[in-house]
Amino acid sequence: MAGRCSPLLGGRTPGRDAGASPLPPVGERLACLRPSRELLEFYRRKVAEFDGEHEELLQMLEKYRFTTEDQHKMEWEMRQREGEIAELQKALSDMQVYLFQGREQALRLYAENDRLKIRKKIQHLLALVGPDAGEITYFHKEPPHKVTISQKQTQPTGREPLKRTKTVTRRKASRGDEAIESPESYKKDSQTLLLQVEALQAQMEEQTRLAKEQVESLLEDRRIRVEEAQLQHQRDQDRISALTDKLHRTQSLLYDSTRDFLQLKFEGRAQEKCWMAEKDRLLRELDACRDRLRQGRGGHVQPARQEAELSGLSRQALEEQLKQAHRLADMYREQCVGLETELAQIREEGDVGREIFKERSDKMAKRLQLMTQRYEALEKRRSMEVEGFKTDIKHLRQRLKEVEKQLFKVTLNVGPNQDLAILQEVRQSNTRTRKIQGELKTLKAKIYGLENELRLC
Structure with missing residues (x-):
């Protein structure tokens, strides 16, 4: 180092370099510079600044690592909460379906109850008035189970049959003589009415069956859609978890690589500091040698030559x-x-x-x-x-x-x-x-x- 830096020991001068090439490289120009105390002080300050910067970078890196870990934990908790919310939504939809079925059952029971009340009232009125000679009333032993009536129409359905039965009985009472006089026309009217009632019952049963089939098809479609949504959600969750794990691994690798880079940088600067200390020591030795050389120029030239030969x-x-x-x-x-x-x-x-x-x-x-x-x-x-x-x-x-x-x-x-x-x-x-x-x-x-x-x- 000293031989390269000092011109006395064979270093190249700027004049020779300028004659060889107009602009020598940076390494040669730095090698021709003579080290001084100011340069050493400058390097010491730079090394101290680099040490402070290294500490700051390590602190920032630790802070970023804690932040990423907290973010990863929060994302994991958020995914768990989203899964719980999806399960609760599924349970809520199932409860809505059960509630709809319960309401349908309640409406069916209300309709059957109204029919029973109407039958009881008709039987009570017939028992009070008594049947006419040409009048015959038929009752079902059990009400039909396939007819559904909504809850809002329970009261009108309870009153309208009463009115109809009253009007029918009044008409039959007013036209009793005509029925007695023409039994064939009465039979025809009763047959037509029975056919109309049967047709209406068949239509109501068909509509009820179609409504039930539609509801069942809608429920099946809902179940299929729910299963598809669950599968898609599961695939998305698996993909999100895989990507999150990959991101966490990349963040950890980035943290490790940054830490290693900073460690290598710190080691390089420490090595540079050692080189500067060695350079300082060599400069001191060079100054001491020059002092000894000046002191021994008078009568100690021969020992210097012997030392040089040795x-x-x-x-x-x-x-x-x-x-x-x-x-x-x-x-x-x-x-x-x-x-x-x-x-x-x-x-x-x-x-x-x-x-x-x-x-x-x-x-x-x-x-x-x-x-x-x-x-x-x-x-x-x-x-x-x-x-x-x-x-x-x-x-x-x-x-x-x-x-x-x-x-x-x-x-x-x-x-x-x-x-x-x-x-x-x-x-x-x-x-x-x-x-x-x-x-x-x-x-x-x-x-x-x-x-x-x-x-x-």
Whole structure:
């Protein structure tokens, strides 16, 4: 550093640089500057400012980290609250549906109650007045269950049938004579009225059924829409949670990277501070050397030269040691590279050996499985053949017994000439049985041979 900065030790002057190029680089110009106390003080102030800035940045980074963590917690709580709100809205909609069904049931009960009241009033009036000779009143044992009447129309529906029944009874009472005189017209009117009532009841039932089907279809549509909305909400929630986790991870990574950057920056400035301290020390040593040089210029020129020669020799020795250290480092590096290549080859050979062993073990396992399958098939075949041989022997024995019985019967009914024929047939049957027994023995020997081969395999 001192040799580069001082012009006495071989540094380049600005005049030479200006002659070589019109504008030398910044590094060369800084190298030609002579360090001074003011420059050191300036660098000390800059390092102190950098330390203060580093502390401020660390504090701001910690503050931002706490802010992001609080924001993440608040977003998580907000998502939980949104989920609870969605569940409450779903429960509220279900309660509204149940309330609608309850209101419908209440309206149905109100309508049935009104009908019962009307029937009771009609029965009471008929009991008080008494039926006419040509009048017949019919009542249902149970009111129809498919008719729905709204709650607002309960009172008018209770009064209108009374008026209608009163008007009908009055008309019937006023026209009693006409009904007696013309029973056929009365029957026709009653039939038409009954048909009209039945048609109206059918229309009301059809409208009620259509309304119920419409309500059920609307409820089903609502259920499907609610399920789709829930699925979409769940997908959105999963995506939001994934993005939030990703954002949190990126924020944490940004915090770590910023902290590492600030730490590296702080370490660089600390290193720069050490360099400045070393530069200050070297400047002090340079000043001391100059003082000693001025003091020893009078009569101590020879010791300075000797010291310079000694320093040159020591420098050469140090350079030689440095070269030797470089040679050793290169040699060790080559050895490391060679050992790494050998290790890579050994690993490759080990991988190849493992693959070969795995392939062989797989082949052996497949072969063993195939042999076991063959052995099982042969064992099954042997057992089936043994069963077949047993059944054949059993049939042959039964046949032999039948033949013996037939021979015994024939011997009872034949003469002396026929005995020879029977004996010949018996001999032939014996030869046949011996031949069959020989074939059975050969088959058994083959089966035993196959079993021995399988055992050896």
